[in-house]
Amino acid sequence: MFATLSEKPWLASDEATASGGTNTEASKKKIALRFFLAVVTVLFTLFIVTFLARSQFPDFEALAGQPWQPFTNATQLWINTAILLAASAAIQAAVMAAKGGRLLMANIAFSLASLLTIGFLVAQLLIWQQLIDLGYFVANNPANSYFYLLTAIHGLHLLGGLFVLLRLSLRSWSHPSQAAMTNSANLCATYWHYLFLVWVLLFALLTSTPDTFKTLAALCGF
Amino acid sequence: MAHVAIADQVDELHDPTSFIAKYVWSQDHKVIAIQYSITAILVGLVALVLSGLMRLQLGFPESFDFIDPNSYLQFVTMHGMIMVIYLLTALLLGGFGNYLIPLMIGARDMVFPYLNMLSYWTYLLAVIVLMASFFVPGGPTGAGWTLYPPQAILDGTPGYDMGIILMLVSLAIFIVAFTMGGLNYVTTILQARTKGMTLMRMPLSVWGIFVATILGLLAFPALLVSAIMMMFDKLLGTSFFMPAIVSLGEQLDHTGGSPILFQHLFWFFGHPEVYIVALPAFGMVSDVLAVHARKNIFGYRMMVWAIVAIGALSFVVWAHHMYVSGMHPAFGFFFATTTLIIAIPTAIKVYNWVLTLWRGNIHLTTPMMFAIGFIFTFTHGGLTGLFLGNVVIDLPLSDTYFVVAHFHMVMGVSPIMVLFAAIYHWFPLISGRMFSERLGKLHFWCTFLGTYAIYLPMHYLGFLGVPRRYYAMGSTDFIPESAQTLNASITVSAILVGLAQLIFIANIVWSVFKGEKSGHNPWHATSLEWQTPQVPPVHGNWGEKLPVVHRWAYDFSVPGARDDYIPQDMATEDVPVEPGQVLQAGEEH
Numbered sequence: 001m002f003a004t005l006s007e008k009p010w011l012a013s014d015e016a017t018a019s020g021g022t023n024t025e026a027s028k029k030k031i032a033l034r035f036f037l038a039v040v041t042v043l044f045t046l047f048i049v050t051f052l053a054r055s056q057f058p059d060f061e062a063l064a065g066q067p068w069q070p071f072t073n074a075t076q077l078w079i080n081t082a083i084l085l086a087a088s089a090a091i092q093a094a095v096m097a098a099k100g101g102r103l104l105m106a107n108i109a110f111s112l113a114s115l116l117t118i119g120f121l122v123a124q125l126l127i128w129q130q131l132i133d134l135g136y137f138v139a140n141n142p143a144n145s146y147f148y149l150l151t152a153i154h155g156l157h158l159l160g161g162l163f164v165l166l167r168l169s170l171r172s173w174s175h176p177s178q179a180a181m182t183n184s185a186n187l188c189a190t191y192w193h194y195l196f197l198v199w200v201l202l203f204a205l206l207t208s209t210p211d212t213f214k215t216l217a218a219l220c221g222f
Numbered sequence: 223m224a225h226v227a228i229a230d231q232v233d234e235l236h237d238p239t240s241f242i243a244k245y246v247w248s249q250d251h252k253v254i255a256i257q258y259s260i261t262a263i264l265v266g267l268v269a270l271v272l273s274g275l276m277r278l279q280l281g282f283p284e285s286f287d288f289i290d291p292n293s294y295l296q297f298v299t300m301h302g303m304i305m306v307i308y309l310l311t312a313l314l315l316g317g318f319g320n321y322l323i324p325l326m327i328g329a330r331d332m333v334f335p336y337l338n339m340l341s342y343w344t345y346l347l348a349v350i351v352l353m354a355s356f357f358v359p360g361g362p363t364g365a366g367w368t369l370y371p372p373q374a375i376l377d378g379t380p381g382y383d384m385g386i387i388l389m390l391v392s393l394a395i396f397i398v399a400f401t402m403g404g405l406n407y408v409t410t411i412l413q414a415r416t417k418g419m420t421l422m423r424m425p426l427s428v429w430g431i432f433v434a435t436i437l438g439l440l441a442f443p444a445l446l447v448s449a450i451m452m453m454f455d456k457l458l459g460t461s462f463f464m465p466a467i468v469s470l471g472e473q474l475d476h477t478g479g480s481p482i483l484f485q486h487l488f489w490f491f492g493h494p495e496v497y498i499v500a501l502p503a504f505g506m507v508s509d510v511l512a513v514h515a516r517k518n519i520f521g522y523r524m525m526v527w528a529i530v531a532i533g534a535l536s537f538v539v540w541a542h543h544m545y546v547s548g549m550h551p552a553f554g555f556f557f558a559t560t561t562l563i564i565a566i567p568t569a570i571k572v573y574n575w576v577l578t579l580w581r582g583n584i585h586l587t588t589p590m591m592f593a594i595g596f597i598f599t600f601t602h603g604g605l606t607g608l609f610l611g612n613v614v615i616d617l618p619l620s621d622t623y624f625v626v627a628h629f630h631m632v633m634g635v636s637p638i639m640v641l642f643a644a645i646y647h648w649f650p651l652i653s654g655r656m657f658s659e660r661l662g663k664l665h666f667w668c669t670f671l672g673t674y675a676i677y678l679p680m681h682y683l684g685f686l687g688v689p690r691r692y693y694a695m696g697s698t699d700f701i702p703e704s705a706q707t708l709n710a711s712i713t714v715s716a717i718l719v720g721l722a723q724l725i726f727i728a729n730i731v732w733s734v735f736k737g738e739k740s741g742h743n744p745w746h747a748t749s750l751e752w753q754t755p756q757v758p759p760v761h762g763n764w765g766e767k768l769p770v771v772h773r774w775a776y777d778f779s780v781p782g783a784r785d786d787y788i789p790q791d792m793a794t795e796d797v798p799v800e801p802g803q804v805l806q807a808g809e810e811h
Contacts, residue, residue, distance in 0.1 A: 005523070007422040008523070009423045010522065031408075031412055032405045035405050046444055050462070149454060
């Protein structure tokens with residue numbers, strides 16, 4: 001970057017050898033996805049920062065820590081995490097299959113990943129239902145509010161990805177080239193792994209105890 | 223779906239044939255740019271009328287029955303929000319970004335044309351939702367453009383019900399539209415540059431748009447986060463921002479939320495937003511100045527560095543908007559320091575613009591006059607920014623007209639001056655015709671002198687302590703009678719400036735149909751957008767072959783050359799040389 005910024009463009013180099021952009025189908029989608037993930041990262045970072053700040057106000061009651069709180073035992077969430085991990089793994093399998101030219105395998109892996117992702121979303125909704133049954137409504141407490149808010153935003157991102165994935169599954173029955181397939185699979189894999197990591201982070205935060213919140217907030221200077 | 227090739231594969235270009243594919247559901251960046259621009263200008267005219275109504279109330283209080291305190295606050299809010307986001311951001315990035323990026327870097331279109339089209343229609347939806355709030359019960363929100371909670375969503379604020387909801391929804395939709403457009407702009411600049419177009423050979427317009435888009439991509443999420451959380455507070459009764467509060471004698475259900483948290487989020491978006499508007503303007507004005515002064519831009523690299531540095535610094539100054547909200551003194555010190563540091567790259571740019579003019583062969587065309595006018599208004603607005611960046615000076619001035627004067631000079635008048643410069647400068651390319659210079663100059667003098675007549679006295683009103691946001695002054699003994707006289711004169715100027723814009727509209731509309739044919743490259747500019755085979759450029763921009771770039775965008779008045787400009791796509795051996803002279807390219811002159 002610094003080398004680029006210190007070029008002296010007024011020195012005429014007669015040859016038009018200097019390169020422009022690379023501009024291949026693969027590279028431009030990859031760059032766009034990276035920028036998009038940067039945008040999503042800012043989005044979640046800001047949510048998390050407000051979450052940590054808000055956790056230090058006296059009316060905040062964490063969802064874990066005491067035996068009667070819903071996520072002191074987070075088995076359900078662990079199961080959901082496993083489902084999402086499996087979806088990520090399925091897409092990775094699709095990438096490898098597409099690279100090896102086994103397009104039918106890739107196709108099956110895509111479909112499996114779509115199903116697992118839908119499964120994850122349904123399982124998350126079940127957790128909402130459980131919380132509501134226990135009387136943990138969205139407005140009762142900021143910790144509840146953040147739980148619903150963050151899982152909803154994360155779910156919406158998965159839903160958007162799912163839309164792309166389903167389109168890809170449909171298209172992959174019409175015999176696309178191996179390169180196109182590998183490229184698409186790679187992009188989906190990046191997105192799914194990324195959303196899996198975000199989920200792990202959210203999972204850790206949403207089930208933190210008050211002491212953990214206190215430490216984290218202190219580290220952030222709140 | 224038409225696939226538009228951006229690589230040099232002309233056989234992949236499917237020219238749209240039907241009217242609808244060509245002008246409505248178009249994926250051509252030039253058509254989308256014009257759609258963006260017309261929508262933005264129309265919605266901007268609404269905001270201009272709103273400011274006229276505000277001024278009527280301030281200049282001649284108790285004269286207009288249809289303006290009550292509620293509608294006054296609604297005018298303020300909608301004027302601010304529309305101007306900053308739906309006009310300036312959309313016109314500079316959606317309009318000029320779309321038009322100029324592919325043409326200036328030598329591409330056939332944006333890399334994702336379909337997404338680009340979607341971006342415009344989503345933006346239009348955001349505008350429609352926003353305009354709808356004028357027609358719902360209670361009217362649009364009157365919470366001020368900053369939408370601070372708790373008052374933004376509480377009973378007693380105009381539009382606290384449907385108005386604020388539509389505002390938040392509209393903002394969310396706008397952010398989606400911007401993200402689609404923004405991903406396209408950055409990817410196009412990084413990927414679709416033609417052969418020879420290195421990053422450091424790009425015109426400064428592209429640099430400004432590039433960095434501003436990155437700022438937008440990273441800053442708009444903060445607005446989205448605050449909009450979503452405020453929507454939760456409003457619709458679901460959560461307490462992200464809402465403190466425990468008694469409203470109209472009633473204890474509400476909200477508990478212990480933090481309104482200050484909203485302010486941090488809002489300004490984490492709001493300050494970079496200033497530069498999202500300013501950086502494209504900086505870039506475009508640099509190009510206009512260089513072309514019409516027939517001189518290379520002074521300190522090109524320094525200009526690029528300054529754009530990048532301003533972009534980076536703009537993320538660490540946000541709390542200077544919150545000095546009066548109360549903060550730890552060390553915080554105030556930190557943000558005052560960063561704010562003053564950002565003046566350094568900005569001042570570098572101003573010096574370089576002036577030094578570009580120094581001993582240039584200045585052509586006082588209409589775009590050049592607006593560009594020079596910008597140097598005045600921007601320096602002026604920037605200097606008052608140095609006052610307000612200091613905590614101790616900001617505290618007494620923050621809620622007065624001094625601040626109104628400051629941000630209108632720096633963020634209202636200055637970008638508008640550049641927008642006019644840019645519209646006049648690129649109009650011959652966009653339409654293939656010339657506008658009337660005479661009307662253009664008349665428009666310039668009315669706008670330039672008129673805006674000074676509006677905003678210069680406002681600084682003085684601010685020193686007097688006249689508070690901003692007030693519907694009427696009431697019994698404020700410390701404000702002398704003369705302040706009201708001044709207010710009346712400001713109102714008269716504002717209405718005249720508003721009416722003067724009709725000259726501009728008439729000039730543009732007349733010239734589109736009846737203007738003299740401009741021909742190829744009427745300003746003798748060097749950059750690629752003027753070197754297209756057809757004027758105005760057609761679908762695909764470049765005909766058979768993409769241009770190849772041999773030099774930077776600022777080879778003006780090169781010693782030895784016959785003409786005073788060398789287009790970017792001209793190889794050195796093809797440059798016509800003055801008889802008996804040698805081309806002395808490669809000097810920093």
